[in-house]
Amino acid sequence: MAKYRIDVATENCSGCSRCELACSYTYTKAFNPSRARIQVKMSGADCSVRFSEECIECGICVDQCLYGALSKTKKQEDQP
Amino acid sequence: MSRGGFAGKVLRVDLSAGEIRREPLDMALAERYIGGLGLCLKLCHDTIKPGCEPLSPENPIILGAGPFVGTNLPSTSRVYSVSKLPSSRTIGWCGAGGFTFGVMLKNAGLDHIIIEGRSPKPVYLKIFDDRVELKPADRLWGRSVDNTCQALWDEFGMPTGVMCIGQAGERLVPFSMAFVDRISTLGRGGFAAVMGSKNLKAVIVKGSGGVKVADRKRYKTLSKAFLDKIRSWPHLKQAQELGMVQAFSFVPRDEFARIKKRRAACVSCPIGCKDVVEIPDGPFKGLVKCTSSVINLYTPALYGFTDYRESIKCMVTLDEYGLDMFEFFGLMAFAKRLVDEGIIPRDAAKPEIRLNSLDSMETWARKISFREDLGDVLAGGFNGIIQQFGEEAEKLAPALVKGMHPYAGPGSAISWDRFGTMELGQVLDPRGPHVGSGGSPTYFASRPLKVFTQHLKRMGAPSEAIDRIIKNADGPTDRQELKVGALLRYSHAWFTMLGSMGICARGHINRFYNAEICADLYETVTGIPTDLPALRERVDRVWTLYRLANLREGLDRGKDEIPPEQWFSKAGFKNYLTGEPLQRSEVERMIEDYYKEWGWDPKTGMPPH
Structure with missing residues (x-):
């Protein structure tokens, strides 16, 4: 599986959790935000996005983001 | 095929006895009533003691989230509550989105919660996966919505789903609202007062069980196509930028x-x-x-606030107490009129009621929420004021439907004058005036009729019904015809379909769904064989049961489904197509059309046995 560098623009994040849902569904076969390898926390106007150590930078989360809060760049070693 | 979507359990809480038990969800019932809103209505119908008082222990609270909630299907976070509501005195739904509550409920293994009885002391219900407890709420009671949410998040961390009430709900104000995750409302009708009457300050939930889908392969195909469709929508960025502001020029x-x-x-x-x-x-x-939307924060501007900063501050205060803004401002306008006419003594109305003053409105919000002085009378809502000040006051009351102030129409917050499905729906949804259930293209004035044809198809209306509702769509305007009443029947069915699955009904979201896709997705997620005719049948079963439950409570077509006189005044509603002043006889016909389209008695609105 390709690996990506994942960049986060928290100012664009809406807290929709689509990234957490997709990640957990991919790796646990169930939608389960608490087991996602990306964790989004929104509190008022503040937002933080963290990745757990289990994250393998597959970029599934980025594919689900429609707000431009996540973006991915293919890592050098995977390029031909 | 395995089953998915549903978590599979119902939590039953008896607040009087302090007993909690988990029961398996009756899957046959879930199939018949779809889930979410539909199953909430069915569980309420089966649980409520007919004729009970809304604020009595016999009135249950039914909470639920549909089978799509917790998946990543677009905008599927809806949570519904059903109870007998104190403002309308009818069994009614309240619905909210939110950040985490619905998802956490499903992840905690629950589709529904049935709450009965009355706790002897203030409590909150804490659900952390299988660990469910009633906890003392002494330190939360008396706090605002914002403060309560924050206190619970400080203690239990984010993300924790929180549904709670403010001081207005604690004091049983019949136009108090509960909030979900601090941002969404279970609003209009006084649901928070039902919680308050049970000494239930909050429900908090955290879960880690996961939500599965039955057919993963098909889900992958359908959900990808769906997301691609949204991603390629040319107006996506604008919708994300502006949200509801797109549709409301007053912001x-x-x-x-x-x-x-x-x-x-x-x-x-x-x-x-x-x-x-x-x-x-x-x-x-x-x-x-x-x-929930910045447009709400500008509601005080509709009543004369000129500084938007004061308008926002006023709404912060109303939300902290948990007061319904439409009812609050409508009520304050009524009270001011009664003071001006000398019916309420000027001395009793201190400070002076000034609808465009932050100081005045914040003070009255507090006096109502804490039931201080005249605030205690106003806290009884329109009915409370009329009971206190009698016939003279009643003559001066604004338009009322089931004791509530319509949100749209002459004298209401939203002054749209074209009479469409949302406007008629204020009379025909048993729960009373609410913005949620009656949506259609009549939301905007002067839409071409062909748009209605597309919309009806999307909602799953049979082609013969479309022919009944729209005539001469492509013909000259003076020969066109739109049966608003019959159209509303399908708006209500569409709302039922979306709400029962857990999909948001706001226009900019439901535009991506259609009834066929809903049937496909329902079968894919739940594993329950479902095609469009079967789904239609279940939807119709839900809304018909909703009506029957309210007829059992005494809903009377001749008393409760009467369009207010003010709608036909000089400044009243206009016919949607012609722009001519609306006549009462037209609305009476629309109501009959609505009943007929449902297959109910056109005169009484009684469904056949």
């Missing part, structure tokens, strides 16, 4: 740009029409407000 865009802090979305929503704003300057500089 100046330059001000919105100045206060907008970030866009906020309910779980799984690709549009994100909720707002986080911050007042940039002036005496309230730095005040941050999370809101």
Whole structure:
């Protein structure tokens, strides 16, 4: 599986959790935000996005983001 | 095929006895009533003691989230509550999105919660996966919505789903609202008062069980196609930028740009029409407000506020107490009129009621929420005022439907004058006036009829029904015909379909769904064989049961489904197509059309046995 560098623009994040849902569904076969390898926390106007150590930078989360809060760049070693 | 979507359990809480038990969800019932809203209505119908008082222990609270909630299907976070509501005295639904509550409920293994009885002391219900407890709420009772949410998040961390009430709900104000995750409302009708009457301050939930889908392969194909469709929508960026402001010109865009802090979305929503704003300057500089939509924050402007910063501050106060803004301002306008006419003694109305004054409105919000002085009478709502001040007051009352102030129409907050499905729906949804259930293209004035044809197809209306509802869509305007009553029947069915699955009904989201896709997705997620005719049948079963439950409560077509006189005044509604002043006889016909289209008795609205 390709690996990506994942960049986060928290100012664009809406807290929709689509990234957490997709990640957990991919790796646990169930939608389960608490087991996602990306964790989004929104509190008022503040937002933080963290990745757990289990994250393998597959970029599934980025594919689900429609707000431009996540973006991915293919890592050098995977390029031909 | 395995089963999915449903978590599989119902939590039953007896507050009087302090007993809690988990029961398996009756899957046959779930199939018949779809889930979410539909199953909430069925469980309420089966649980409630007919004729009970809304604020009595016999009135249950049914909470639920549909089978799509917790998945990543777009905008599927809806939570519903059903109870007998104190304002309308009818069994009614309240619905909310939110950040985490619905998803956490499903992840905690629950589709529904049935809450009965009355706790002897204030409590909150804590659900952390299988660990469910009633906890003392002494330290939360008396706190605002915002403060309660924050206290619970400080103690239990984020993300924890929180549904709670403010001081107005604690004091049984019949136009108090509960809040979900601080941002969404279970609103209109006084649901928070039902919680308050049970000494239930909050329900909090955290879960880690996961939500599965039955057919993963098909789900992958369908959900990808769906997301691609949304991603390629040319107006996506604009919708994300502006949210509800797109449709409401009373929010100046330059001000919105100045206060907008970030866009906020309910779980799984690709549009994100909720707002986080911050007042940039002036005496309230730095005040941050999370809101269901910025348009709500401008409601005081409709009543004369000229400084948007004061308008936002006023709404922060109303939301903290948990007061319904439409009812509050309608009520204050009524009270002012009664003072001006000498029916309420001027001495009793201190401070002076000034609808455009922050000081005055905040003080009255407090007096109502804490039932101080005249505030105690106003806290009884329109019915409370009329009971106190008698016939003279009643003659001066604004338009009322089931004891509530319509949100749209002459004298109401929203002054749209074309009479469409949402306007008629204020009379024909048993729960009383609410913005949620009657949506259709009549939301906007002067839409071409061909748009209605497409919309009806999308809602799953049979072609013969479309032919009954729309005539001469492509013909000259003076020969066109639109049966608003019959159209509303399908709006209600569509709302039922969306709500029962857990999909948001806001226009900019439901535009991506159609009834066929809903049937496909339902079968894919739940594993329950479902085609469009079967889904239609279940939807019709739900809304018909909703009506029957209310007829059992005494809903009377001749008393409760009467359009108010003010709608036919000089400044009243206009016919949607012609723009001519609306006649009572037209609305009576629409009501009959609505009943007929459902297959109910056209005179009484009674469904056949």
